[in-house]
Amino acid sequence: MHPRKNNILLILLLWFVKPVYSELPFGIKGIKSGAAFSNFPTMNDIYNPGYVFGVVGEKQLSSHAALSWEALFTTRGGILTDIAILTNAMNPDEMYMYDVHCSVLFLEIPIYLKLKLPLNDTWTLFMMSGPSVSSARKDFSSLKNKRSYSGTPEDYYNELLKVDSYLNYDAGPYSSNRLDKSLRLGFNWGIGFSCHRFSIESRYSKIYQDLGYLDNLHNVNLRTHTIQVILTVQFTE
16 A cells, blocks of 8 residues: 555545544553454355454543544465465575465454443443455464375476575565565454443455555465454443
8 A cells, every 4th residue: 555545544544533532542441362363255155263452442422422542563374275376586496385374463453333222221232334454564474284285296396486585484475575565454343342441243354455565475365354352441431
């Protein structure tokens, strides 16, 4: 994404969030933590487990609606199976098959419209949806389940054409200097229950841009989808 577009997105984001943090310092109402399970749905349905944690702010709009924002660190990615990797660029015979466990830490800022439906004096059902802006910060991806290359000689050389010479295992094939840290747009929606200062929610989160650091290698759509299960603790009721 072009730097000028990045700046415009950040300015708009801060403008929308400003009413939220006007009541308390930075508008922080509580902390969030939970599990994240992400995959590449265009490739397979294998989910890679991870985590999510951060802070949340909220501005009450009415008795049944609120504007909520979050600053989260969350892992995203997926698992690619049976990927041929050239482990030594100086020796084309050293090609092996791996499972690539893609795990990238993102800093994400989502904004939600939250609708609340009280069930009784204790429990409240809430639904939430809204856009997000995120940026990849660190790559924790790894190669696992090393095994012999199982293709034919013709497939072998076709695979070689897909592997850039700088991607060798000893040098760290998924090192952070290959990570695309530009801003990415996403969308999130979820449902949950709250009780006094505690709430638990399940949400679906999608990023609309590829994890660019793998595109040159695999030439596939690596847009990551994530299911998150999150516990929130508010500082006050």
